[in-house]
Amino acid sequence: MGALSEREIKSKLVLVPDWQVESGELVRTFLFKDFRGSLKFVNGVGELAEEAGHHPDIDIRYNKVRLALVTHDAGGITAKDFDLAAKADKLC
Numbered sequence: 001m002g003a004l005s006e007r008e009i010k011s012k013l014v015l016v017p018d019w020q021v022e023s024g025e026l027v028r029t030f031l032f033k034d035f036r037g038s039l040k041f042v043n044g045v046g047e048l049a050e051e052a053g054h055h056p057d058i059d060i061r062y063n064k065v066r067l068a069l070v071t072h073d074a075g076g077i078t079a080k081d082f083d084l085a086a087k088a089d090k091l092c
Contacts, residue, residue, distance in 0.1 A: 003076025016085045025057075026069040026081045030092060038065050044091045054080045056088075 004012070009021060019028045032038045038060050045067065049055045057068040067088060069081035 003071065003074045003078055009077055012079075012082045016082060016089060018089065019085050021077070022068075024070060024076060026077050026085055027066065028085065028088075029064055029066045030088075032063045032065070035062050038063055041065055041091055045088050048084060048087045048091075052080065052084055052087075054084055056084065 013019060013021070016026075016028075019026050021027070030038075030041060032041060042058055042060060042065055045056065045058065045065075054069075054071070059066040059068075067085075069084055070076065071078040071080055
């Protein structure tokens, strides 16, 4: 699976409107009531990532969780990244 073109990325961003591209990664910061909410979400993302065999970079800051997705072996953002982003959105 190869990296998507800028045009393909722009068209797919419509499907995950809370996400954006930063430094070549698909990124979103999720906000929760508290740290427990953040951890519950991260555990859910972990399950999805294991099922997909595709793992995001995760940064937890108390009630904020930042996910960054990129397919390193493809050299950029791929459909896998958008699939995981859409699944992560459904956990909220």
